[in-house]
Structure formats: C-alpha cells, structure tokens
Amino acid sequence: MGSRWYVKHPTVPLKSIVAVLNGDMMSHIGVLVDPVYLAEPLVKSEEFIRSPRDLPAQVWLWVCEAVQEIATQTEGDVPAYLPGEHPFKGEFETKHHVPEFAIRGGPETMYPEFQARLREWLAKNPRPAPTPAKK
Numbered sequence: 001m002g003s004r005w006y007v008k009h010p011t012v013p014l015k016s017i018v019a020v021l022n023g024d025m026m027s028h029i030g031v032l033v034d035p036v037y038l039a040e041p042l043v044k045s046e047e048f049i050r051s052p053r054d055l056p057a058q059v060w061l062w063v064c065e066a067v068q069e070i071a072t073q074t075e076g077d078v079p080a081y082l083p084g085e086h087p088f089k090g091e092f093e094t095k096h097h098v099p100e101f102a103i104r105g106g107p108e109t110m111y112p113e114f115q116a117r118l119r120e121w122l123a124k125n126p127r128p129a130p131t132p133a134k135k
Contacts, residue, residue: 024050040107097127 020027025047056080073079081087093100099121108114 024052025052097125099125 003086018029027045029045093103096099102109102118
C-alpha cells in the first residue's frame with residue numbers, strides 16, 4: 001500500500017502502519033520516527049472513500065491537463081535557495097507581526113507554556129500602528 005508521505009528509506013524507521021477497512025472507507029495511519037530530522041514522532045492519518053462512479057478503461061481518477069504554473073520559469077525549473085537566501089524569508093513574520101521562533105519553533109509551540117514566551121515577545125515588540133488606507 002503506497003501513500004504520498006510514506007518514506008521508503010532504510011534509515012527512517014516507520015514504527016507502525018495500520019489500515020482499517022470499514023465498508024467503502026479505509027483509514028491509513030502511520031507513525032514516523034526520525035530523531036535526526038524530527039523533534040517528535042510524526043503521526044499521519046489518511047482516509048480514503050471508494051468512488052461509486054465507473055471510469056472508462058485507461059482513465060485514472062480524472063482527465064488532467066498539464067499547465068505551466070509560473071510564467072517566468074522554463075519547463076523543468078525548480079526554484080531552490082540556499083539557507084538564508086530565500087527572497088521571501090521574513091515576509092510572513094512582518095505581515096502578521098509574529099516572531100520567527102513562533103513560526104519555526106517546532107513542537108514546543110503547541111504546548112500552553114509557549115503562550116507565556118509569546119506574550120513576553122509581544123510586550124517587548126508591540127504591534128505597529130496600522131497605516132491609513134489609500135484613497
């Protein structure tokens with residue numbers, strides 16, 4: 001059974017994969033443990049429902065048409081940036097007035113204790129006054 005997030009590499013231990021069938025629905029649950037890249041185990045679940053419609057032969061799920069999504073790129077180009085060189089780094093933090101440690105903080109940001117750290121940062125860095133709307 002394949003999946004979009006299933007890692008096929010001998011050094012990444014996948015603790016468990018469970019597939020539960022319930023009529024036309026299948027639940028796929030897996031736990032990925034990688035202490036090198038992940039601070040905590042990654043638990044993923046997916047639900048699939050069998051489509052009741054009949055498809056003609058040699059047709060997958062739907063007819064797809066390939067389009068060029070970024071007009072300034074040539075076919076096959078993939079944008080890649082070295083660490084610290086991404087042109088949009090910091091754009092989200094500036095736009096929403098959120099500290100970088102809250103965005104890239106990892107699993108500790110989901111615990112209630114993190115709220116105190118965030119309040120301290122907001123007290124030291126108040127939100128700037130909104131700019132007046134242009135007419």
